[in-house]
Amino acid sequence: MLATESPVNYLNVNTSVASWLFTKDHKRIAILYMVVVTIAFILGAIFAAGIRLELATPEGDLVSSDTYNKLFTMHGVAMVFFVLIPVVPAILGNFVLPLMLGAKDVAFPKLNLLSWYVFVIGFTFTIAAMVTGGVDTGWTFYPPYSTDGSNSNVVLAGLGVFITGFSSILTGLNFMVTIHRMRAPGLTWFRLPLFVWALYSTSLVMVLGTPVVAITVAMIAVERAFGLGFFDPRLGGDPVLFQHLFWFYSHPAVYIMILPPMGMISEVIACFSRKNVFGYSFVAFSSLAIAIFGFLVWAHHLFVAGISPYSAMVFSFLTYAVAVPSAVKTFNWTATLYRGAIWLKAPMIWVFGFLGLFLIGGLTGLFTAALGIDIHIHDTYFVVAHFHYIMVGGAIMGYFAGLHYYWPKITGRMYSDGAAKAAAMLVFAGFNMTFFPQFILGYLGMPRRYHMYPPEFAALNILSSAGATVLGLGYLLPMMYFTYSLFKGAKAGPNPWRATGLEWQTQSPPLPHNFAVQPVVTEGAYEYSKREIKVA
Amino acid sequence: MLAGIPLFPTQASTIASEVDNLYFFIVAVTAFFALLVVILVTFFAIKYRDDTGLKVGDPITGSIPLEIGWSLVPFIVAMGIFVWATTVYFHSIRPPDQTLEVYSTGKRWMWRFQHVDGHREINQLHIPLGRPIKVTFTSEDVLHDLYIPAFRVKADAIPGRYSSIWFTPTKTGEFHLFCAEYCGTRHSAMIGTVIVMEPDEYQAWLSGGGLTGSLSARGEQLFQQLACSTCHLSDGTGRGPSLAGVFGAQVTLQTGQRVLADAGYVRESILTPQMKVVNGFQPIMPTFQGLVTEEQLLSLIEYVKSLSANPAAGQQATTAAPAAPAAAPQGDRR
Numbered sequence: 102m103l104a105t106e107s108p109v110n111y112l113n114v115n116t117s118v119a120s121w122l123f124t125k126d127h128k129r130i131a132i133l134y135m136v137v138v139t140i141a142f143i144l145g146a147i148f149a150a151g152i153r154l155e156l157a158t159p160e161g162d163l164v165s166s167d168t169y170n171k172l173f174t175m176h177g178v179a180m181v182f183f184v185l186i187p188v189v190p191a192i193l194g195n196f197v198l199p200l201m202l203g204a205k206d207v208a209f210p211k212l213n214l215l216s217w218y219v220f221v222i223g224f225t226f227t228i229a230a231m232v233t234g235g236v237d238t239g240w241t242f243y244p245p246y247s248t249d250g251s252n253s254n255v256v257l258a259g260l261g262v263f264i265t266g267f268s269s270i271l272t273g274l275n276f277m278v279t280i281h282r283m284r285a286p287g288l289t290w291f292r293l294p295l296f297v298w299a300l301y302s303t304s305l306v307m308v309l310g311t312p313v314v315a316i317t318v319a320m321i322a323v324e325r326a327f328g329l330g331f332f333d334p335r336l337g338g339d340p341v342l343f344q345h346l347f348w349f350y351s352h353p354a355v356y357i358m359i360l361p362p363m364g365m366i367s368e369v370i371a372c373f374s375r376k377n378v379f380g381y382s383f384v385a386f387s388s389l390a391i392a393i394f395g396f397l398v399w400a401h402h403l404f405v406a407g408i409s410p411y412s413a414m415v416f417s418f419l420t421y422a423v424a425v426p427s428a429v430k431t432f433n434w435t436a437t438l439y440r441g442a443i444w445l446k447a448p449m450i451w452v453f454g455f456l457g458l459f460l461i462g463g464l465t466g467l468f469t470a471a472l473g474i475d476i477h478i479h480d481t482y483f484v485v486a487h488f489h490y491i492m493v494g495g496a497i498m499g500y501f502a503g504l505h506y507y508w509p510k511i512t513g514r515m516y517s518d519g520a521a522k523a524a525a526m527l528v529f530a531g532f533n534m535t536f537f538p539q540f541i542l543g544y545l546g547m548p549r550r551y552h553m554y555p556p557e558f559a560a561l562n563i564l565s566s567a568g569a570t571v572l573g574l575g576y577l578l579p580m581m582y583f584t585y586s587l588f589k590g591a592k593a594g595p596n597p598w599r600a601t602g603l604e605w606q607t608q609s610p611p612l613p614h615n616f617a618v619q620p621v622v623t624e625g626a627y628e629y630s631k632r633e634i635k636v637a
Numbered sequence: 638m639l640a641g642i643p644l645f646p647t648q649a650s651t652i653a654s655e656v657d658n659l660y661f662f663i664v665a666v667t668a669f670f671a672l673l674v675v676i677l678v679t680f681f682a683i684k685y686r687d688d689t690g691l692k693v694g695d696p697i698t699g700s701i702p703l704e705i706g707w708s709l710v711p712f713i714v715a716m717g718i719f720v721w722a723t724t725v726y727f728h729s730i731r732p733p734d735q736t737l738e739v740y741s742t743g744k745r746w747m748w749r750f751q752h753v754d755g756h757r758e759i760n761q762l763h764i765p766l767g768r769p770i771k772v773t774f775t776s777e778d779v780l781h782d783l784y785i786p787a788f789r790v791k792a793d794a795i796p797g798r799y800s801s802i803w804f805t806p807t808k809t810g811e812f813h814l815f816c817a818e819y820c821g822t823r824h825s826a827m828i829g830t831v832i833v834m835e836p837d838e839y840q841a842w843l844s845g846g847g848l849t850g851s852l853s854a855r856g857e858q859l860f861q862q863l864a865c866s867t868c869h870l871s872d873g874t875g876r877g878p879s880l881a882g883v884f885g886a887q888v889t890l891q892t893g894q895r896v897l898a899d900a901g902y903v904r905e906s907i908l909t910p911q912m913k914v915v916n917g918f919q920p921i922m923p924t925f926q927g928l929v930t931e932e933q934l935l936s937l938i939e940y941v942k943s944l945s946a947n948p949a950a951g952q953q954a955t956t957a958a959p960a961a962p963a964a965a966p967q968g969d970r971r
Contacts, residue, residue, distance in 0.1 A: 166822045239819050245796060246779040250745070250821050334797030340780060341795065374685075376694025383704045405782065405817075406793045407800050410730055414723050421715035428670075428711040429704070435674055436703065438681035441694035445686060453678065460674055464667035471718055473659055473725025477789040480782060480817040544660070545646045546786025548817040551825035555813060560642040599690065630696035 106595075107617070110513070110610040125210035126613060128511075131196035133217050134187060137224060141183035146573065148176035153535075153569040156562045161553040169552040170237040171253065177240030178258060182265050183224055185496050186354060189361035190307075191220070191272060193503045194300050196511060198276060200604035200611065201294050203285025203620040208278040216271040223265030230257035239550060241351075244332035244343050248324040255325055259318045266315040269357075273307030276300050285603065287622035291385075294602055294626040295378060298385040299364025302392035306353045306360075310396070314350035317343065341406055348399035356395040358492055360388055362499020363430060366452055369506050370434050371627040372600040373449040374441030378627055380433040387426035394423040401470060405479045413472055420470040427463050431456070446598070447521030451502035454529040458494025462487060465540065483543025486536045494532055501525070501579065508583065509597045513610040514590030520582040528575035534568025601627055649808040649833065650788035652729045657789075659725055663718060729790060732771045732803035739764070740852070740935040741774035743781035743794040743816065746823040751935060754843060755851045760829030762814065764806060765839035771803040773900055777931045782818035785831055793818050799900045806833040856940025859933055863925065871944075877922060878915045884945040889916045903938045
């Protein structure tokens, strides 16, 4: 494939700080995102540690109620808007999308850099809100508390979210145009890697949904600053209207978080099973189906907020409908393993972790969508456990699976396979220990966002806090072996996993413009079976 | 030590067992699918394992019948759960005709309850065993949520409108009452106790404590004080419509629209009288926004309700049987 390896790659072509800050290279922009997202993740994890430490005892003894409320709010804001939404599309998507398409870059490289700057400005506002006193509304900013009740930095934090939204819209737009216009010769839609289908579906949601939340958060800021009555009933507004607008974006946002990791899982499963993804077109279209149905289920967040029982019924029905494409994906991944040649390298272990946690997260959605049960478990720890299984168990595990898969491509170096497997297992165990007890706590009736709680909930909370310690250690491990790999890791070569896909046909780290010669595509994305010797 | 750790909530209302049966069914269904996938993945990963990374898998690209099968089966299972869950939901939100009424207002950070006989309590709710009870409530400031886990009921308290929950207690004892919608600093301290008593003990509790008259009597007093009675004459000759028999009936508005005169309508008519003017009357009523508290509004509503022919079931509670006042548990009654 490669005649000679060029000594110049995207990392060493120019090492000045300015060359990074003004780069138009999608691969460098991906690294820039990785830096900011990792900072946000560490911040969010520190807030989470504060929450779990406080909840280790029933009394509110470690921090004050106000501090506790700020901790869970800032944990949510940092993790949702600055980690979960950008983590896979902006880091792995930016890095591999043009490579997968056989393109030199995304369609609009300058716009791509602008997206990052907008993201950083939004993050700066949010950090400013945090260091100048914090914000205590919960990441959901529900009025009238957010507009009238809270004395914290709501406007500043809201502005941060508002600005960050534009980064998301621009990235979505850029990806859509890139996928339409930048595919290599012969790369038809049904030869695209499934990660590209997932990114396309995600971009649709980003472009169509994000403006709504930006407007909604802006309305909160305007109501708070100038007393315009959108949501506060004393000013003639309606607090439930906010919830409709907010969840019209924020439920589809769950799919922004989970669709790209799902796509990543398809890539890794195909590579380490060394065969085609089972039911390629069903997996591809299930991404689109999830993106579209995802816009029709928002009011299941309002089942106890005084909406009409009949609209609750309709939204419950639609929520069950969206469960089907997710089930289809899971069954197809399982079937992909059948008669494969399963190579249990570290990325695959992270995929198994994803499958286990996403399975629990998805299936517990059947409880929260059930009207009769949701009345009981709404706003309890059951919901907290459910969405952490989806967002951390799904999105973050999927990110780690993808990061371990593409690390050799990104850095040109290998990492310790054993350490990476140990980390995956530690994270899996720690995660379940942290969040499984919360399902039980939720069904027992422990409400979320509680600084103090009745003593009978103590044992399960202690177990959860202990699990969080294990989980934290699990996340520290990758930071250590990845750092070690950066300096001491073995050379990876262009294709250490012997994977299909155009991204593996260029050297690692790739050239500044990706390919020495324009690749031409002649077959589907996962034709492993054609390439090498058959299984005996 | 494990014995002391609760893993499952008490069932203390008629709806609780319905909710729990459905819960156990979904636990069984989800456990089945989870195990199925976990067993298959584990089995495949062991059976087809290849540590060399040099072999390749069979070129299996998919199967239309399988895709249809595993789309349809989850859909059918999901629809089964949907129908069952929706049935339970309608049971849990639709009270029977005859309920014992309790009114409540949430404010940061306490729950105040008003019984129809005039008893008031804070963060405590005394109720009798075995009778359907309906709590109608609102919030005086931000969003709250009245949640009684042992009864499996919950609804948001939303400023500017009324919500309600209903339940029939099936167990005596004390149960948690939580605020389940985040409301600021002391959200986790906005909790209380529901005390379910045997009917005779409840009667004893009712007869204890100094009362200032029933809730509707307080409403009637206000009705005079606020001069509502000067326009809303009971014979229908006043400048405002007579309120006799209005509650629970359909009212025709100037616009020709017909609306149900429920608690929300009465509240709206007092606070924003120009919004829904009754057909045949002039929009001359002034607003009482800021002049009446949420609790006073509830007493006015109870008074208007008492003017309807149908005697409210709640009134039965005031026919207190004589019993030893000493048996009454302490409550914050004023």
